[in-house]
Amino acid sequence: MGEKILMKGNEVIAEAALRAGCRHYFGYPITPQTEVAHYFAKKMPEYGGTFIQAESEIAAMNMVYGAASAGARVMTSSSSPGISLKQEAISYAACAELPAVIVNIVRAGPGLGGILASQCDYFQSTKGGGHGDYRMVVLAPSSVQELYELVVDAFNIADRYRTLCMIMGDGMLGQMMEGVEFSDQEEIFKADKGWAVTGTGMTRENNMITSIYIDPEILEKHNLKLQAKYREITENETRVETYNCDGADIIVAAYGTVARIIKNVIKTAEKEGIKVGLIRPITLWPFPTATFEKYAEVPKAFLSVEMSAGQMVEDVRLSLNGKSPVHFLGRMGGMIPTQKEILEKIREILK
Amino acid sequence: MAIVFQRPHALKETQMHYCPGCTHGIIHRMVAEVIDELGIEGTTIGVSPVGCAYNNYLYFNCDMVQAPHGRAPAVATGIKRVHPDNTVFTYQGDGDLAAIGTAEIVHAANRGEKITTIFINNAIYGMTSGQMAPTTLIGQVTTTSPFGRKPEIEGYPVNVCEMLATLKGAAFVERVSTHDIKNLNKTKRAIKKAFQVQMAGLGFSIVEVLSTCPTNWGMDPVKSLKWVEEKMIPQYPLGNFRGKDLEV
Amino acid sequence: MAQIDIIFSGFGGQGIQAAGKLIAYAGMLENKHVSFLPSYGPEMRGGTSNCHVIVSDDPIGSPILNSATVVMAMNRPSLDKFEKYLEPGGILLVDSSLVNRRPERKDIRVFEIPATQIASDLGNLAFANIVMLGKLIHETGAVSAEYIEKGLKKVLPERKHYLIPDEMKALKIGMEY
Ligand SMILES: Cc1ncc(C[n+]2csc(CCOP(=O)(O)OP(=O)(O)O)c2C)c(N)n1
Ligand code: SF4
Ligand SMILES: [Mg+2]
Numbered sequence: 001m002g003e004k005i006l007m008k009g010n011e012v013i014a015e016a017a018l019r020a021g022c023r024h025y026f027g028y029p030i031t032p033q034t035e036v037a038h039y040f041a042k043k044m045p046e047y048g049g050t051f052i053q054a055e056s057e058i059a060a061m062n063m064v065y066g067a068a069s070a071g072a073r074v075m076t077s078s079s080s081p082g083i084s085l086k087q088e089a090i091s092y093a094a095c096a097e098l099p100a101v102i103v104n105i106v107r108a109g110p111g112l113g114g115i116l117a118s119q120c121d122y123f124q125s126t127k128g129g130g131h132g133d134y135r136m137v138v139l140a141p142s143s144v145q146e147l148y149e150l151v152v153d154a155f156n157i158a159d160r161y162r163t164l165c166m167i168m169g170d171g172m173l174g175q176m177m178e179g180v181e182f183s184d185q186e187e188i189f190k191a192d193k194g195w196a197v198t199g200t201g202m203t204r205e206n207n208m209i210t211s212i213y214i215d216p217e218i219l220e221k222h223n224l225k226l227q228a229k230y231r232e233i234t235e236n237e238t239r240v241e242t243y244n245c246d247g248a249d250i251i252v253a254a255y256g257t258v259a260r261i262i263k264n265v266i267k268t269a270e271k272e273g274i275k276v277g278l279i280r281p282i283t284l285w286p287f288p289t290a291t292f293e294k295y296a297e298v299p300k301a302f303l304s305v306e307m308s309a310g311q312m313v314e315d316v317r318l319s320l321n322g323k324s325p326v327h328f329l330g331r332m333g334g335m336i337p338t339q340k341e342i343l344e345k346i347r348e349i350l351k
Numbered sequence: 352m353a354i355v356f357q358r359p360h361a362l363k364e365t366q367m368h369y370c371p372g373c374t375h376g377i378i379h380r381m382v383a384e385v386i387d388e389l390g391i392e393g394t395t396i397g398v399s400p401v402g403c404a405y406n407n408y409l410y411f412n413c414d415m416v417q418a419p420h421g422r423a424p425a426v427a428t429g430i431k432r433v434h435p436d437n438t439v440f441t442y443q444g445d446g447d448l449a450a451i452g453t454a455e456i457v458h459a460a461n462r463g464e465k466i467t468t469i470f471i472n473n474a475i476y477g478m479t480s481g482q483m484a485p486t487t488l489i490g491q492v493t494t495t496s497p498f499g500r501k502p503e504i505e506g507y508p509v510n511v512c513e514m515l516a517t518l519k520g521a522a523f524v525e526r527v528s529t530h531d532i533k534n535l536n537k538t539k540r541a542i543k544k545a546f547q548v549q550m551a552g553l554g555f556s557i558v559e560v561l562s563t564c565p566t567n568w569g570m571d572p573v574k575s576l577k578w579v580e581e582k583m584i585p586q587y588p589l590g591n592f593r594g595k596d597l598e599v
Numbered sequence: 600m601a602q603i604d605i606i607f608s609g610f611g612g613q614g615i616q617a618a619g620k621l622i623a624y625a626g627m628l629e630n631k632h633v634s635f636l637p638s639y640g641p642e643m644r645g646g647t648s649n650c651h652v653i654v655s656d657d658p659i660g661s662p663i664l665n666s667a668t669v670v671m672a673m674n675r676p677s678l679d680k681f682e683k684y685l686e687p688g689g690i691l692l693v694d695s696s697l698v699n700r701r702p703e704r705k706d707i708r709v710f711e712i713p714a715t716q717i718a719s720d721l722g723n724l725a726f727a728n729i730v731m732l733g734k735l736i737h738e739t740g741a742v743s744a745e746y747i748e749k750g751l752k753k754v755l756p757e758r759k760h761y762l763i764p765d766e767m768k769a770l771k772i773g774m775e776y
Pocket of ligand 3: 402475
């Protein structure tokens with residue numbers, strides 16, 4: 001580990017990508033993640049890489065499609081309205097099994113919405129914002145340090161499984177500065193990208209990247225292959241943090257920056273003699289269902305706290321499958337749940 | 352500035368949010384004056400962009416619609432086809448119109464859509480803190496061209512008027528500027544004519560207005576106006592590109 | 600000191616973000632947990648600027664503050680907006696050369712420092728934030744002056760390091776005010 005430095009989340013995203021060997025970035029400006037592009041614009045020339053400000057998010061994601069087809073480690077970043085525009089190419093890339101990293105620094109929606117922190121894109125990211133039966137890995141860091149680590153991991157996961165991998169944060173995480181320590185040597189998974197288009201050199205059969213399978217039998221077979229891959233990812237890559245769960249009176253489910261607020265709540269509640277546990281999904285897809293099953297009988301109830309109208313709570317309910325009551329507390333529009341209201345909700349549930 | 356008028360009726364009293372020295376505000380005023388002079392406030396429908404003018408639907412007294420980034424010409428098309436007798440205008444920045452919205456503006460113009468576009472060219476993305484726009488000048492430093500725009504990497508400034516003037520559907524195409532009173536007067540005349548062309552049913556009309564962004568250019572307002580005159584006009588020559596002699 | 604929650608606020612150009620970043624950096628170098636959250640987006644237009652800084656002995660929960668133990672208000676709108684954010688017993692620092700009203704609350708500790716005037720006397724208006732910061736660290740013990748100096752070396756680009764002795768002078772004046 002090197003020296004600890006104070007850095008903005010968005011800049012850490014770009015720095016982490018460079019350290020992970022990403023030399024191709026395509027994006028389009030949008031608040032609150034513009035600094036990702038600013039950082040790449042400044043640094044990419046030093047690395048001999050490519051930074052392009054595309055004419056739109058649609059174009060940026062298709063540039064990603066091209067660069068990933070060509071075998072590069074590639075990234076794009078945006079925020080909610082821009083991520084919506086990327087969905088077409090996301091679906092195509094998922095079908096063509098292209099590895100790439102997509103960052104969504106979520107802002108409050110729907111529509112043009114606002115620019116403040118939100119988690120309202122949970123459904124879009126985890127249930128497929130584009131068309132078709134596809135999945136992508138969704139990682140939800142809750143600190144700037146973890147942001148760095150997960151961006152590096154995201155590239156590795158993407159290459160290992162030939163999958164799309166999304167980093168989902170919010171404006172708070174992107175904009176805030178925290179101490180971060182970079183490793184001297186990140187672990188980089190070296191994939192054999194024999195499938196990539198590089199030119200045959202007249203030495204091999206030609207490679208083809210496609211997402212069209214007109215023959216239904218072949219398309220079904222391709223879908224089955226994708227599903228098998230998603231099961232493998234679920235088995236190997238599900239990540240979750242549990243905190244204070246054993247013997248908890250209530251377990252809160254929260255991810256990203258909201259989970260940090262819960263850690264404050266846990267301390268305050270302890271003074272009142274209430275034991276609050278936290279399950280923090282780090283992968284939103286694959287969802288840590290098994291962890292919820294494991295703790296299903298422990299607390300009197302579960303509470304999902306989100307900056308949304310209630311999205312992850314559906315996965316919490318599915319995971320618990322009726323074994324425990326599940327409550328919800330959410331704020332929207334860029335409003336952030338306060339410790340105070342979360343505590344009140346907990347008291348009310350436990351009454 | 353010597354131009355002191357009464358607030359046009361088509362403009363609300365709401366305080367605008369633009370930075371000091373930004374010419375977005377004065378262009379709004381001129382659009383409103385034209386609406387007043389033509390007596391069309393009650394039949395005009397405006398479309399707001401995504402850019403610094405994103406909430407200018409709060410400033411005009413006519414009906415207004417806020418469109419997704421770059422899509423204003425398509426939204427305006429929908430409105431116009433429902434209400435062919437109304438006057439429909441879009442107000443768009445250079446990122447909105449010349450980057451993400453290139454397809455929409457080209458095809459609205461090509462269809463000869465009877466709408467009017469007020470196109471604000473300030474050579475930068477103002478709203479999102481100073482990124483390169485398609486209209487950014489060669490060598491211009493922005494947050495995404497930190498070493499100055501280089502043609503080998505980022506291509507060349509896009510001259511929208513010259514490009515649209517090649518389309519038959521574009522009836523009236525003119526570029527104007529805001530850097531002094533004489534040019535402000537020309538700007539207003541051009542906006543008026545563009546609306547009249549639409550009202551006469553002659554086709555698509557667009558006025559490109561060279562505008563300032565002191566905040567992201569890192570200049571004071573006076574220097575910004577000079578920069579428009581000395582740096583922008585050589586790249587973006589003023590004048591009419593189509594429809595000069597149209598009788599309206 | 601367990602945790603200090605600070606809101607810095609003023610006009611854009613008064614070095615609000617710089618002051619917040621500096622104390623966060625200093626705290627980090629002093630081995631504390633820190634977070635710095637700026638206001639962002641179109642808010643920067645209209646000229647007001649604020650940031651939330653937390654300096655803590657323990658890992659930090661939410662980086663966004665619903666209330667604060669310290670507010671540094673460098674202009675009138677900032678005082679109007681953030682006086683009510685203070686927890687009882689909290690510390691309010693006001694640049695009295697620019698703010699033309701007295702704080703209203705009686706359950707907080709108020710320090711009125713003519714920071715802009717002092718900075719102007721020092722010959723550099725840009726030091727007003729440092730003067731304020733001096734008073735802030737003196738009253739809160741959030742970080743020590745020594746680490747502010749170390750922080751300055753980190754946040755300032757090399758070509759501006761010649762300013763550090765003067766910045767430290769301004770800091771001391773604030774500390775002793
Ligand atoms: C789909 C989408 N992508 C990106 C953005 C972010 N965004 C807001 S305004 C803007 C650019 C505005 O620049 P311009 O059109 O030149 O207008 P100006 O602010 O300069 O007047 C961008 C990229 C968005 N709101 N929606
Ligand atoms: S950022 Fe630029 S374009 Fe936007 S309001 Fe300010 S000066 Fe005008
Ligand atoms: Mg612009």
